[in-house]
Amino acid sequence: AQSVTQLDSQVPVFEEAPVELRCNYSSSVSVYLFWYVQYPNQGLQLLLKYLSGSTLVKSINGFEAEFNKSQTSFHLRKPSVHISDTAEYFCAVKRIGVAAGNKLTFGGGTRVLVKP
Amino acid sequence: GAVVSQHPSRVICKSGTSVKIECRSLDFQATTMFWYRQFPKQSLMLMATSNEGSKATYEQGVEKDKFLINHASLTLSTLTVTSAHPEDSSFYICSARSRTGNEQYFGPGTRLTVT
Numbered sequence: 626a627q628s629v630t631q632l633d634s635q636v637p638v639f640e641e642a643p644v645e646l647r648c649n650y651s652s653s654v655s656v657y658l659f660w661y662v663q664y665p666n667q668g669l670q671l672l673l674k675y676l677s678g679s680t681l682v683k684s685i686n687g688f689e690a691e692f693n694k695s696q697t698s699f700h701l702r703k704p705s706v707h708i709s710d711t712a713e714y715f716c717a718v719k720r721i722g723v724a725a726g727n728k729l730t731f732g733g734g735t736r737v738l739v740k741p
Numbered sequence: 742g743a744v745v746s747q748h749p750s751r752v753i754c755k756s757g758t759s760v761k762i763e764c765r766s767l768d769f770q771a772t773t774m775f776w777y778r779q780f781p782k783q784s785l786m787l788m789a790t791s792n793e794g795s796k797a798t799y800e801q802g803v804e805k806d807k808f809l810i811n812h813a814s815l816t817l818s819t820l821t822v823t824s825a826h827p828e829d830s831s832f833y834i835c836s837a838r839s840r841t842g843n844e845q846y847f848g849p850g851t852r853l854t855v856t
Contacts, residue, residue: 659844661847666832667850668745668747668834668847668848668849668850669785669834669836669847670847671844671846674844715784715785727775727790727838728775728787728790729775729787729836729845731784731785732784733783733784734782734783734784
């Protein structure tokens with residue numbers, strides 16, 4: 626089985642400051658990694674994903690995450706946040722392989738509150 | 742592309758009644774759909790996985806007779822909460838995956854309140 630730990634349940638940050646959301650995972654097999662964002666009373670939106678290739682992946686709205694296999698981490702960063710980045714962020718993993726099924730395992734979520 | 746809708750977005754029902762929630766993939770064929778439950782300020786909990794044309798696979802601890810899932814077509818899955826009770830009040834989110842995709846696309850969620 627796999628598990629995902631998001632070390633920070635809440636992260637307050639001032640507008641235009643950088644933010645880092647930590648995500649560590651545990652799995653006996655290789656995984657794909659995802660970050661999702663959830664705005665209040667809405668479903669999840671895919672922010673970015675790592676499937677293979679370059680370990681640094683970027684989204685169109687300034688977020689980036691780096692896959693570190695040795696540390697089993699996939700931390701999310703943004704160099705300068707906006708008020709509109711206030712949301713809940715979920716890290717998730719999916720085991721690779723047909724036999725692994727299609728289930729996502731989510732972390733507990735990190736609530737980001739951007740202050741003016 | 743890859744849009745998933747849910748209906749209704751909000752529903753209030755009385756204790757003892759049943760409620761049906763629909764999940765549709767609008768622009769792709771969803772061979773697999775997932776149903777999640779999310780309590781306030783908590784993460785998503787997978788309830789069940791359904792493949793088109795076959796019975797749903799429920800996660801441990803989820804009552805299959807209470808949460809009926811039907812995935813009758815490649816674009817529609819339904820979750821019926823039978824004999825709802827106040828403790829069933831929650832945010833229910835579905836997601837869908839195509840045959841060849843590696844990611845799930847999520848619906849906007851349905852907030853169920855049982856009075």
